Amino acid sequence: MIDFEPSEEQQLIVDTVRQFATNEIRKAAREADEAAALPAAVLERAHELGVVSSALPEAYGGGGARSAVTGALAAEELAYGDLAIALAVLSPTLLALPIADFGSAEQKKRWLSRFAGDRYLPGSLALVEPAFRFDPLHPATTAKRDGHEYVLDGAKCFVPWQDGVEAVLVIAAEDGEAQGFLVPRDAPGLSAAREKNLGIRALPTAELWLRGVRVPASEKLGGEGARGDSAVREILNRGRVALAACAVGVARAAFEIARDYAKERQTFGAPIATRQAIAFKLADMAIEIDGARLLAWEAAWKIDEGRDATREAAIARHQAQRVALEVADGAVQVLGGHGYIREYLPEMHLRNARGFCTFEALSLV
Amino acid sequence: MAISFEPAPNTVAAKEMYNRIAREQMRPVARKYDEQEHEMPLEFVRFMWEKGRSPPGSFTGPSDGFVQVCVQAEELCWGDAGLYLRIPSPALGGSAVAAAGTNEQKARFLNPFRDGAPKWGAMAITEAAAGSDAAAIQTTAHLEGEEWVLNGTKIFCTSGEAASTFDGGFVVVWATLDKSAGRGGIKSFVVPAKTPGMKLVGLERKLGIRASDTATLVFENCRIPKENLLGSAEVKKANPMQAGDKGFKGAMATFDASRPIVAAMAVGVGRAALDFLKGELEREGVSIRYDAPAHERTAIERDVIDMEAELQAARLLTWRAAKMMDHGKRNNLEASMAKAKAGLVVTKITQKAVEILGPLGYSQKLLAEKWMRDAKINDIYEGTQQINQLIVARRILDYSSSMLR
Numbered sequence: 001m002i003d004f005e006p007s008e009e010q011q012l013i014v015d016t017v018r019q020f021a022t023n024e025i026r027k028a029a030r031e032a033d034e035a036a037a038l039p040a041a042v043l044e045r046a047h048e049l050g051v052v053s054s055a056l057p058e059a060y061g062g063g064g065a066r067s068a069v070t071g072a073l074a075a076e077e078l079a080y081g082d083l084a085i086a087l088a089v090l091s092p093t094l095l096a097l098p099i100a101d102f103g104s105a106e107q108k109k110r111w112l113s114r115f116a117g118d119r120y121l122p123g124s125l126a127l128v129e130p131a132f133r134f135d136p137l138h139p140a141t142t143a144k145r146d147g148h149e150y151v152l153d154g155a156k157c158f159v160p161w162q163d164g165v166e167a168v169l170v171i172a173a174e175d176g177e178a179q180g181f182l183v184p185r186d187a188p189g190l191s192a193a194r195e196k197n198l199g200i201r202a203l204p205t206a207e208l209w210l211r212g213v214r215v216p217a218s219e220k221l222g223g224e225g226a227r228g229d230s231a232v233r234e235i236l237n238r239g240r241v242a243l244a245a246c247a248v249g250v251a252r253a254a255f256e257i258a259r260d261y262a263k264e265r266q267t268f269g270a271p272i273a274t275r276q277a278i279a280f281k282l283a284d285m286a287i288e289i290d291g292a293r294l295l296a297w298e299a300a301w302k303i304d305e306g307r308d309a310t311r312e313a314a315i316a317r318h319q320a321q322r323v324a325l326e327v328a329d330g331a332v333q334v335l336g337g338h339g340y341i342r343e344y345l346p347e348m349h350l351r352n353a354r355g356f357c358t359f360e361a362l363s364l365v
Numbered sequence: 366m367a368i369s370f371e372p373a374p375n376t377v378a379a380k381e382m383y384n385r386i387a388r389e390q391m392r393p394v395a396r397k398y399d400e401q402e403h404e405m406p407l408e409f410v411r412f413m414w415e416k417g418r419s420p421p422g423s424f425t426g427p428s429d430g431f432v433q434v435c436v437q438a439e440e441l442c443w444g445d446a447g448l449y450l451r452i453p454s455p456a457l458g459g460s461a462v463a464a465a466g467t468n469e470q471k472a473r474f475l476n477p478f479r480d481g482a483p484k485w486g487a488m489a490i491t492e493a494a495a496g497s498d499a500a501a502i503q504t505t506a507h508l509e510g511e512e513w514v515l516n517g518t519k520i521f522c523t524s525g526e527a528a529s530t531f532d533g534g535f536v537v538v539w540a541t542l543d544k545s546a547g548r549g550g551i552k553s554f555v556v557p558a559k560t561p562g563m564k565l566v567g568l569e570r571k572l573g574i575r576a577s578d579t580a581t582l583v584f585e586n587c588r589i590p591k592e593n594l595l596g597s598a599e600v601k602k603a604n605p606m607q608a609g610d611k612g613f614k615g616a617m618a619t620f621d622a623s624r625p626i627v628a629a630m631a632v633g634v635g636r637a638a639l640d641f642l643k644g645e646l647e648r649e650g651v652s653i654r655y656d657a658p659a660h661e662r663t664a665i666e667r668d669v670i671d672m673e674a675e676l677q678a679a680r681l682l683t684w685r686a687a688k689m690m691d692h693g694k695r696n697n698l699e700a701s702m703a704k705a706k707a708g709l710v711v712t713k714i715t716q717k718a719v720e721i722l723g724p725l726g727y728s729q730k731l732l733a734e735k736w737m738r739d740a741k742i743n744d745i746y747e748g749t750q751q752i753n754q755l756i757v758a759r760r761i762l763d764y765s766s767s768m769l770r
Binding site: 001002003004005006007010069132133134135136137233236259262263273274276279280282283284286287288290291292294295297298301302305310311314315316318319357 | 366367368369370371372373376427428429432655656658659660661670671673674675677678679681682684685688692699702705706751754755757758759761762764768769
């Protein structure tokens with residue numbers, strides 16, 4: 001039956017994460033953006049809350065509560081706090097969830113209990129390539145079999161590259177088909193350079209070069225002989241739903257600041273929120289945010305049902321990226337000059353929101 | 366409860382049944398009744414009347430409640446929005462009776478719809494100088510002995526012709542008992558068909574939904590029994606929304622139920638255009654690649670994905686507002702969100718479809734141009750885009766109607 005009410009458990013998660021996002025993430029957001037550095041203590045606290053580990057299998061110490069819908073609910077709340085910090089909190093999903101879904105028994109054993117362990121462990125996924133013609137299903141990065149090893153060559157960008165990342169899931173084409181490979185951070189032939197971006201400045205991302213990087217054949221996602229084309233499709237869909245949910249969170253954050261400001265700010269003897277030009281803009285923002293959220297939920301639900309969610313994930317992401325940008329821009333406009341200065345957050349929301357058309361799989365549900 | 370997008374088997378069955386009616390009974394005559402404005406589509410009316418009075422058959426078991434009602438409206442308006450409005454039923458007048466009437470009133474006015482010949486209900490609110498601002502209503506009512514006497518002119522009354530002229534039908538008329546009381550003086554009255562003093566003086570010629578009759582009704586010393594007032598006769602000068610009065614408040618509450626349906630109707634028209642467009646593109650070998658990288662996407666693909674996303678967002682907002690009614694939650698904000706979004710989205714989608722279809726879209730050989738004309742009404746009736754924005758704005762800002770006008 002059709003219904004739009006989260007379960008009691010999900011509501012509890014939403015409430016908890018929202019509180020954490022408001023009290024801890026949001027408060028660290030501006031400083032993190034200015035310093036282009038993550039607040040380590042906040043990430044540890046998020047790990048203690050079990051935002052990611054709750055979704056990992058119980059056999060490896062996780063909570064066993066895997067659900068893309070729940071993941072989307074949590075991602076929205078985290079991004080409502082701050083997008084860059086949210087993506088850092090969620091970065092373990094980039095390695096842990098593909099391993100949980102598609103990894104070999106050995107890969108699961110080696111990695112999952114560590115992601116579900118006492119300390120926060122960041123993850124990383126190298127998918128996007130620095131080319132206008134980038135196609136995630138047909139990467140230019142190649143993997144060639146050579147005896148018991150694969151040799152990886154190519155360039156990647158927008159790779160989350162936090163301190164403490166131990167390995168990165170590299171998507172490369174083997175015989176024209178996209179496959180995942182687990183590559184250690186210190187693999188010979190792998191080099192990284194930190195990027196500077198328009199937004200999500202607190203999240204360290206890197207341009208990555210793979211020059212003849214050799215990994216054992218068993219480091220292919222799923223183990224030697226696995227065919228990972230469908231795994232990459234699944235990663236893309238889950239990444240798009242996560243992005244859509246994060247975009248909704250960013251939009252909601254910008255909207256609330258604009259709404260509250262409009263009720264405070266007086267012109268000609270009355271709050272600007274009493275003027276239809278402002279009030280209607282805020283109404284449209286609220287409508288668009290709710291619409292985008294429902295699309296993200298629908299795509300997440302379809303993933304949970306085990307059905308092909310390619311269309312729904314694409315649609316949700318398409319809508320949410322537009323909405324986030326429009327709402328963030330609208331918020332800057334409502335605040336006027338105050339929206340343009342860095343004392344207020346909307347200018348950061350605008351920089352962050354612009355990225356949703358570029359990002360791919362910066363976190364997974 | 367859990368978030369789910371899986372329709373109940375009942376909803377799936379209803380959707381199929383209404384889609385079949387849309388395909389077989391509505392589409393073939395859609396153009397005819399668009400061109401022959403003001404002509405009663407007799408065959409269709411009789412078919413729907415009989416369909417509505419036959420036992421529901423397999424529609425038992427768990428249902429999606431009000432969402433299913435929205436699905437039905439979407440399917441039938443996918444068939445034809447004008448003909449949908451022609452379906453004999455108590456319609457909005459019935460919603461008003463159901464929302465604010467006593468059990469006796471419900472029985473008296475709604476039971477006749479169970480059998481006999483086709484009948485219609487209608488709601489007469491709008492006047493030349495009172496649309497969204499219903500409190501500006503000039504039509505008056507006063508008590509003379511055991512009767513209310515109505516005087517005034519109502520325009521834009523959907524099904525006003527049918528409801529006022531076919532036996533057993535009725536028109537719910539909004540009138541004021543005391544102009545100085547503003548909204549507190551507004552009451553709704555049930556005027557049965559053929560009541561002396563209620564006169565049909567004109568039918569509008571419209572941009573779209575031409576199969577639907579839109580009447581001007583004049584009330585000249587129109588007398589109805591005292592028992593035909595919906596809610597109490599007491600005039601409250603304080604804010605009637607908080608006064609617990611079933612009159613104005615009850616009448617406004619019907620919008621919370623009708624707006625999701627109108628939004629669903631809008632989605633039906635939008636989907637008609639989008640389905641047709643996608644069918645034409647497919648026939649021409651143009652497929653929509655949802656996972657194509659951005660640089661490979663054609664302008665058409667981008668447009669279609671945009672249309673699909675917007676339409677689905679409108680549909681889900683509509684279903685959410687409907688579902689809240691099933692859960693017994695106040696949905697006034699969500700109903701206006703759905704209505705505002707759906708009205709605007711389908712206006713844009715149908716216009717885009719005409720654009721992409723080129724000469725085919727502009728020609729009256731196809732229905733695309735008609736859907737564009739039909740779609741626009743959804744941005745206007747049951748509260749314009751702007752009045753719904755105003756309602757949403759008041760709610761999100763926590764402002765009263767006097768703080769945000």
